[in-house]
Amino acid sequence: MGHFKPVLLWWEESNGCVVAKLRMELLNPDGNSWWVPVGESAGSATPNYTKKARRQMCRTCNETHPHIFKQGFICVNKTCKAFWTLNGAKLTDGDTLDYNPAFIAERTMWDAEIRAPFSLVPKVLPLNEENDHVYSTMRAAYKGIVCPQCHGCIQRKRMDGYFCETPGCGYSRPQLLPTLNIRAIEQAHGAQFAGHAIPCHSIADPIKRRQTSFEGPWRVETFDAVEGSTVKQFHSNETINSQPGGPNEMLAQMFQAGLELERRPMKQSVVPGQLTSHFSNNFGLPYKYSANVPSTPFAEAPKLVTDALNRMIWAGTKASEDEPMLPLNEVLALGYYKDQQIGFHDDGEKELGPTIVTFSFGSSAKMEIRMKNKYFYGATGKNLETYDPSQPVVDGCFEPETRARMNQEWAGWTESERAAEFKAFKKRYRKKNPPTCFETILRHGDFVIMQGKPLQKYFEHQIANLGDIRFAFTARHVIPELLEAKDHDKLHYGDYTLAPEDAYTGDMDVLAEQAQ
DSSP: OOOEEEEEEEEEEETTEEEEEEEEEESOTTSOOTTSOTTOOSSOSSOOSSOOOOEEEOTTTOOEEEOOBTTOOOOOOTTSTTTTEETTEEOOTTSOOOBOHHHHHOOOOOOTTOOOSSOSSOOOOOOOOTTOHHHHHSGGGGSOEEOTTTOOEEOOOBTTEEEOOSTTTOOEEEOOOOOOOHHHHSTTSOOOOSSSOOOOEEEOTTOEEEEEEEETTEEEEEEEOSTTOEEEEEEOOHHHHTSTTSHHHHHHTTTTSOOOOBOOBBSSOSSTTOBOSSEEEEEESOOOSSBOOOEEOGGGSOHHHHHHHHHHHHHHHHHOOSSOOOOOOEEEEEEEETTOEEEEEOOOOTTEEEEEEEEEEESOEEEEEEEOHHHHTSBSSSSGGGBOTTSOOOTTOSSHHHHHHHHHHGGGSOHHHHHHHHHHHHHTOOOSSOOEEEEEEEOTTOEEEEEOHHHHHHEEEEEEEOSSEEEEEEEEEEOGGGSOGGGGGGGGGGOOOOOGGGSOOOOTTHHHHHHO
């Protein structure tokens, strides 16, 4: 990297379009550019400021330009009638042009008073005082730094600090991690409820609100989706959160509990090896989502994980209606800094059971659910080839009557008839993605339970952090028989036995105790 100054703007023609080109020169030409390999030089250590490419005036527009191309003089004034001509002939994309070496070698002597506005090497932020949450949760703490020892780049891969991966360096800078306090984190996001919480959600077809119920201090909202699937939210409050061993104490332990949260390589990304923006670690049976995350047996997991699992078992059992909940044998721990999220996805992998339980800590988050493109529109794109008449017409999809008719008559239409019908159909939807049909705010201590495979088949969800720092545990049932062969030696990872006397019971008696 370096600071550059623009020295020349000109115009060229490419693929029928007139495009601008800009020549930039380093503000400090004495040092090597960032792209030059170590031990090599980009050119002469002493730039020649007097040697310039030949200049020539265009006889048509009277503007003077350098000989940019070695094939000869070309007017690069886009308003000139002689623009993009060589020796009187109009240039085409088939003509070969090479930049003039003399033009490339030109250097400009800058005024000695000009200084770079700032260093491009990020400063290593000072260690914060213990329990000062401001630095440890700010966005700057998420960014990478330049290693003070070897001057290589260090990604913020681990939530517990910076660790240089340059061979032979060994530099590390553990972050002084604070004891998190919910009042400091959540101060910008409303009051902590002492009694039953006030929900904040919006819904649209096909999601329908069924009922509000109360389980002791919990407010429980139940929503029906399609084919018997449901979404339930257990709203916590300060009374529950402040109980011994409750969410407030659990949040305070997040940085010290040994969760080993890291940014993981994504399975599919534009740039190979790209890391997730959030931090994660897995416990119990192996679970592979959009990132490759190793798994730790429950027997070796931090107590914080099994304490959270204990509470998620209670919530999942309460949310199960028609049949007993399959045992939760996997927990994914997640950490988010400010403005981070997990984008739209589903938990519909074939090896997962029908129940997904999420336990929220720290900043509030917005959860959204929407129907998948292929079910909402019957197509994955705006081209005729992406329409699939075999896709079912799901309640709440776009123009269900039209979709049903198209699916029924599709096989009998000619290609031109299909094209005409699909063209008319796609004109009536302008948005690229289906609309959100369920939105809710997940607060500190809340549970949300998604129940039923159809919910994961037809819909997708995302969760976005709304504050400084958020953590979440999500528990699932991984079907042992469907684990990959390479993971068969890990079947014991999900073993977890909870003594009846240690089982979480929902703090059902706290309101009665307060009333006394």
